[in-house]
Amino acid sequence: MTEGVATTGRPAVGAELRRFVRFMLAELKPKGKILTPFNLITGAIMLVSAVVLTIRFTKGLGAVTNLSQDYPWGLWIGFDVVTGVAFAGGAYVLTFMVYILRMEKYHPIVRVTVLNGFLAYVFYAGALLLDLGRPWNVINPVIGNSFGVSSVLFLVAWHFLLYMLAEFVEFSPAVAEWLGWRRIRRYLGAMTLGAVIFGITLSLLHQSGLGALYLMAKAKIHPLWYSEFIPILFVVSSIFAGLSMVIFEGSITHKVFAHRASRRLHATHDDIVVGLAKICTGVMFVYLVLQLLVFVHGQRGEYLSTGWGAWYLLEIVGFVAVPAVLYAYACQVRHMTAIKVAAVLALVGIVLNRLNVSVIAFKWYAAVRYVPTWMEVVVTLGVISAELWVFRWVVNRMPVLDVIPGLSDRPDGSLEPVRSAA
Amino acid sequence: MKRRDLLKTLCAAGGASVAATALRAEEPGAVVGERDRLGVLVDTTSCLGCRMCEYACADANGLPTPEADVELTATRQTSPDQWSVVCRFETDRGPVSVKRQCLHCLQPACASACLTKAMLKTPEGPVIWRESKCMGCRYCMVSCPFDVPKFEYDSAVPKIQKCQLCFDKVQEGKEPACVANCPARCLTFGRRSELIDLAWSRVYGEPDRYVRHVYGEHEVGGTSWLYLSAVPFDQLGFRTDLGTTGYPVLTKEFLYAVPLVLTLVPPFLLALSRATRARDEGEEEYDDGGGA
Ligand code: SF4
Ligand code: SF4
Numbered sequence: 001m002t003e004g005v006a007t008t009g010r011p012a013v014g015a016e017l018r019r020f021v022r023f024m025l026a027e028l029k030p031k032g033k034i035l036t037p038f039n040l041i042t043g044a045i046m047l048v049s050a051v052v053l054t055i056r057f058t059k060g061l062g063a064v065t066n067l068s069q070d071y072p073w074g075l076w077i078g079f080d081v082v083t084g085v086a087f088a089g090g091a092y093v094l095t096f097m098v099y100i101l102r103m104e105k106y107h108p109i110v111r112v113t114v115l116n117g118f119l120a121y122v123f124y125a126g127a128l129l130l131d132l133g134r135p136w137n138v139i140n141p142v143i144g145n146s147f148g149v150s151s152v153l154f155l156v157a158w159h160f161l162l163y164m165l166a167e168f169v170e171f172s173p174a175v176a177e178w179l180g181w182r183r184i185r186r187y188l189g190a191m192t193l194g195a196v197i198f199g200i201t202l203s204l205l206h207q208s209g210l211g212a213l214y215l216m217a218k219a220k221i222h223p224l225w226y227s228e229f230i231p232i233l234f235v236v237s238s239i240f241a242g243l244s245m246v247i248f249e250g251s252i253t254h255k256v257f258a259h260r261a262s263r264r265l266h267a268t269h270d271d272i273v274v275g276l277a278k279i280c281t282g283v284m285f286v287y288l289v290l291q292l293l294v295f296v297h298g299q300r301g302e303y304l305s306t307g308w309g310a311w312y313l314l315e316i317v318g319f320v321a322v323p324a325v326l327y328a329y330a331c332q333v334r335h336m337t338a339i340k341v342a343a344v345l346a347l348v349g350i351v352l353n354r355l356n357v358s359v360i361a362f363k364w365y366a367a368v369r370y371v372p373t374w375m376e377v378v379v380t381l382g383v384i385s386a387e388l389w390v391f392r393w394v395v396n397r398m399p400v401l402d403v404i405p406g407l408s409d410r411p412d413g414s415l416e417p418v419r420s421a422a
Numbered sequence: 423m424k425r426r427d428l429l430k431t432l433c434a435a436g437g438a439s440v441a442a443t444a445l446r447a448e449e450p451g452a453v454v455g456e457r458d459r460l461g462v463l464v465d466t467t468s469c470l471g472c473r474m475c476e477y478a479c480a481d482a483n484g485l486p487t488p489e490a491d492v493e494l495t496a497t498r499q500t501s502p503d504q505w506s507v508v509c510r511f512e513t514d515r516g517p518v519s520v521k522r523q524c525l526h527c528l529q530p531a532c533a534s535a536c537l538t539k540a541m542l543k544t545p546e547g548p549v550i551w552r553e554s555k556c557m558g559c560r561y562c563m564v565s566c567p568f569d570v571p572k573f574e575y576d577s578a579v580p581k582i583q584k585c586q587l588c589f590d591k592v593q594e595g596k597e598p599a600c601v602a603n604c605p606a607r608c609l610t611f612g613r614r615s616e617l618i619d620l621a622w623s624r625v626y627g628e629p630d631r632y633v634r635h636v637y638g639e640h641e642v643g644g645t646s647w648l649y650l651s652a653v654p655f656d657q658l659g660f661r662t663d664l665g666t667t668g669y670p671v672l673t674k675e676f677l678y679a680v681p682l683v684l685t686l687v688p689p690f691l692l693a694l695s696r697a698t699r700a701r702d703e704g705e706e707e708y709d710d711g712g713g714a
Pocket of ligand 2: 563
């Protein structure tokens with residue numbers, strides 16, 4: 001924090017402001033090479049997305065999507081929102097482990113996970129706005145002139161909003177450290193536990209709430225995926241979805257931002273990953289048992305011999321049972337690559353499950369099926385790209401990967417020069 | 423019930439089970455006053471398939487005039503431009519024409535799904551859509567078991583379109599446009615309770631002419647539009663697998679659990695975090711913020 005606003009003494013406000021502006025300008029600039037393959041590809045995707053979205057907002061949703069009267073919700077809801085939020089579940093699980101259960105081992109990755117979660121909500125839940133036909137009315141259920149309290153969507157929308165706030169509070173100490181605001185930093189730090197407790201509660205509710213949305217589509221979702229227990233299945237699977245995402249993202253972040261990570265994180269990263277993998281194993285077996293109970297309870301046996309049955313088995317066996325076993329095995333022998341493979345398989349399983357409920361097994365009887373247009377896919381990729389850019393910008397500036405427990409300040413000296421562009 | 427109870431116990435948000443039991447005690451039955459709601463009885467045995475109702479609907483609601491030269495098929499659908507369509511089905515007893523539109527459910531899925539109350543069940547009976555509230559999320563479309571609400575995908579200022587049961591007219595005591603213009607008197611407008619009596623008196627009066635089923639009397643908790651038929655309703659493209667429970671019940675358990683989770687989980691987490699605190703840790707312990 002060389003350039004931060006000094007908190008010792010009382011320099012003139014004007015001078016302080018000028019220093020702050022200079023600091024911000026310097027920080028806003030990209031650090032590192034600009035013309036990297038990653039930047040070129042994601043940049044192009046975002047440009048195309050911007051064009052597509054312009055068409056979408058001037059000509060209507062029909063101009064760029066394959067949504068229809070039969071399929072009112074497609075990729076943008078089914079993947080961006082429903083799947084994206086499940087992937088962001090790591091934040092509430094990790095804050096629970098570290099701040100409530102005090103599993104100190106996982107402390108080094110809390111901040112990056114919370115950042116990931118926060119950005120995921122901002123971008124993926126934000127993608128909801130792209131899908132709204134009349135987004136200018138989005139404030140209606142918030143400002144209170146029309147509370148549709150009987151609607152699960154009302155609940156989910158509110159929880160998204162509040163949860164983003166909670167996650168921002170959880171992350172805010174990093175921002176204060178970056179700016180060198182020590183006193184504010186202390187107040188923000190004191191709010192962490194409250195935000196964590198609030199955040200976990202909200203997460204349980206909206207992770208299950210996303211599933212509860214589909215309870216209303218009783219007559220439209222294939223019986224292999226519809227049950228009154230969708231909310232419970234969604235909440236349980238969000239635990240291993242989130243943690244698998246932490247493992248997967250962590251393995252990439254750890255390489256790309258190696259120069260930013262603290263020595264402690266370097267030293268304990270493998271231990272942390274193995275620990276997370278163990279938790280995933282446990283939760284996945286619980287999830288499998290739940291799925292089995294729901295299967296028996298719903299008397300779904302007769303559907304197994306159909307094509308849908310095969311598709312269902314692929315999801316449950318191929319992408320839940322197999323990664324669960326692989327996780328268990330890899331933890332035993334401490335095989336880091338196998339853990340990563342298991343994480344990827346588990347993530348694919350979550351994508352399958354969420355898309356099955358929301359898109360694929362939705363109106364499974366319809367004559368004309370929904371398949372997203374290339375434009376819907378590009379916008380989805382564009383949303384992910386934008387999130388990655390912001391993530392990189394933050395990690396390269398704020399103390400996210402390189403904090404030392406107990407110290408409120410980033411150790412300036414130990415940092416190597418930043419190499420990746422942001 | 424056993425398995426369900428077991429699953430309930432396993433529920434991560436433990437409070438839900440309490441809520442579920444509390445709920446079951448007061449399973450919502452008939453909405454108070456619903457027997458007085460306005461509705462329409464459609465007697466498909468006397469429908470000519472002349473489509474006068476389609477024209478009357480378009481005329482009354484400022485929608486484009488329907489094309490004159492169309493073949494009546496089983497798959498015709500209402501659309502953003504057309505709230506009412508006549509379909510034709512080949513049945514055991516020859517071709518039958520059926521008018522389709524919003525059924526104006528007594529416990530509408532669309533209205534309970536709507537987070538802005540844009541979809542509203544009026545006390546008079548019609549389920550209406552209010553432009554100034556709607557945010558275009560299309561959850562009503564996902565929820566409606568009859569796929570009635572239609573969305574204007576080709577507009578930058580899209581609306582949800584569906585039959586409003588001529589709300590303005592019925593408020594003034596007039597008949598809906600389709601009913602007033604049906605030359606075969608196949609549509610009857612009135613209080614729902616009287617329509618049900620009328621329907622059953624027709625069924626009992628001419629048992630050979632009708633099946634013993636008034637569609638909409640119990641389906642999804644009852645609808646304001648009721649149908650009579652000579653053949654089983656599945657031959658007329660009606661869904662007969664929807665059950666008799668009102669759709670709002672589907673998410674009620676979940677919604678009941680919400681306040682419980684909100685009040686029970688935070689103190690539990692707080693207590694847990696207290697319990698795990700090491701003795702020697704001081705007040706400053708959270709000062710490492712979201713990080714470290
Ligand atoms: S038929 Fe559909 S749109 Fe009409 S009231 Fe019932 S749920 Fe709503
Ligand atoms: S699209 Fe409009 S009417 Fe339908 S649920 Fe959403 S806000 Fe309500």
